[in-house]
Amino acid sequence: MKAITLLGSTGSIGTQTLDIVANNPDKFRIVGLAAGNNVELLAAQIRQFRPSIAAICAEEKLPALKEAIADLDPQPILMAGDAGIVEVARYGDAQTVVTGIVGCAGLLPTIAAIEAGKDIALANKETLIAGGPIVLPLIEKHGIKLLPADSEHSAIFQCLQGVPQGGLRKILLTASGGAFRDWPTEKLAEVTVADALKHPNWSMGRKITVDSATLMNKGLEVIEAHFLFGLDYEDIEIVIHPQSIIHSLIELQDTSVLAQLGWPDMRLPLLYALSWPERIYTDWERLNLVKAGNLTFREPDHEKYPCMQLAYAAGKAGGSMPAVLNAANEQAVALFLEEKISYLDIARCIESVCDRFSPNNRSNPTLDDILLADQWARQEVLTATKNLESRPHIISLR
Numbered sequence: 001m002k003a004i005t006l007l008g009s010t011g012s013i014g015t016q017t018l019d020i021v022a023n024n025p026d027k028f029r030i031v032g033l034a035a036g037n038n039v040e041l042l043a044a045q046i047r048q049f050r051p052s053i054a055a056i057c058a059e060e061k062l063p064a065l066k067e068a069i070a071d072l073d074p075q076p077i078l079m080a081g082d083a084g085i086v087e088v089a090r091y092g093d094a095q096t097v098v099t100g101i102v103g104c105a106g107l108l109p110t111i112a113a114i115e116a117g118k119d120i121a122l123a124n125k126e127t128l129i130a131g132g133p134i135v136l137p138l139i140e141k142h143g144i145k146l147l148p149a150d151s152e153h154s155a156i157f158q159c160l161q162g163v164p165q166g167g168l169r170k171i172l173l174t175a176s177g178g179a180f181r182d183w184p185t186e187k188l189a190e191v192t193v194a195d196a197l198k199h200p201n202w203s204m205g206r207k208i209t210v211d212s213a214t215l216m217n218k219g220l221e222v223i224e225a226h227f228l229f230g231l232d233y234e235d236i237e238i239v240i241h242p243q244s245i246i247h248s249l250i251e252l253q254d255t256s257v258l259a260q261l262g263w264p265d266m267r268l269p270l271l272y273a274l275s276w277p278e279r280i281y282t283d284w285e286r287l288n289l290v291k292a293g294n295l296t297f298r299e300p301d302h303e304k305y306p307c308m309q310l311a312y313a314a315g316k317a318g319g320s321m322p323a324v325l326n327a328a329n330e331q332a333v334a335l336f337l338e339e340k341i342s343y344l345d346i347a348r349c350i351e352s353v354c355d356r357f358s359p360n361n362r363s364n365p366t367l368d369d370i371l372l373a374d375q376w377a378r379q380e381v382l383t384a385t386k387n388l389e390s391r392p393h394i395i396s397l398r
Helices: 012-023 039-049 059-068 081-090 104-115 126-142 151-160 185-190 206-214 216-229 267-275 306-317 321-337 343-356 367-384
Strands: 002-007 028-035 053-056 077-080 096-099 119-122 146-148 168-175 236-240 246-252 257-261
Touching: 002 012, 002 081, 002 104, 012 028, 012 039, 012 096, 012 267, 028 039, 028 081, 039 053, 039 059, 053 059, 053 081, 059 077, 077 081, 081 104, 096 104, 096 267, 104 119, 104 126, 104 321, 104 367, 119 126, 119 267, 126 216, 126 321, 126 367, 146 151, 146 267, 151 168, 151 216, 151 246, 151 257, 151 267, 168 216, 185 343, 206 216, 206 321, 206 343, 216 236, 216 306, 216 321, 306 321, 306 343, 321 343, 321 367, 343 367
Parallel strands: 002 028, 002 096, 028 053, 053 077, 096 119, 119 146, 168 236
Antiparallel strands: 168 246, 246 257
């Protein structure tokens, strides 16, 4: 029975991971749970899975959590705040830590888990996007496994099983195209938050759904794939695949192309990350190609999706620049979701912030360099959008 700690237990990744655990009680057990601010759901998860330790990031909600599970015996260790999340990540005999925390907030807990010798099921792409230059050496130093738990990188990882060293030639990341794949570009100026949150294929959190609409999620996945699989950016390609049946492909040196297919269901890559190298039987709906129907592909529209090219540029710049890109995107998307900037302002703002970044140590950033770059970028976005209500767009900044 594999011992698991789950970071981000009340989010989409977390609840689907716990669904897998609940349906495979002979294969997995929960050691630790960490969540953001959903006291009611976290308390219910603690009651069901009986972890040894749990944490809630919102420190002011710790008393409510304690009260909600006061009758449990034995009581888990309860912690709060960012420090509490880190303690959960490194705690006890967990063999694998599932990192389902959204955004750069997942970086420090993931590093703590790696340093504690725990394998990582990586559902938090920002860990490698922002922290790749420091995370990869830590993985090698501590001899742990980093297994991708998002659909695209899991697909690549699955296709690579049995491929000899040096056999990989190219990665093709598939993208649904998000909420606006069939919108004319000129209509994007009218986008509302509600429009951006209508993903055609996947049920995800608000931030990642907006990232899917801008295609920033795919740009970030390009950077992640670079760190995970070691290919140059010129050998990582994005293709729009509206049906989301093929989750990504690899091209081998002899031009053979391998693909992983399945219904859009995040539980499959999560299960594989938890069970690798084994395959566990499930009673989930099996893929029926006739039911799936036509599978189509098209090149992404660079005018409609400027965030994609921003991500490629940041990845090629290297060092702390991907951390700046990621932080600027997180802050800009948060402002959009709060209806403080327009949809088109997201890409404009990210570009403006990246253009103003001047790293002191571009090639070999330290953890402090990355954290400072992250903080700087978030503040730059806020500075850029002061008094925005009086202006229709922010890119008068440039």
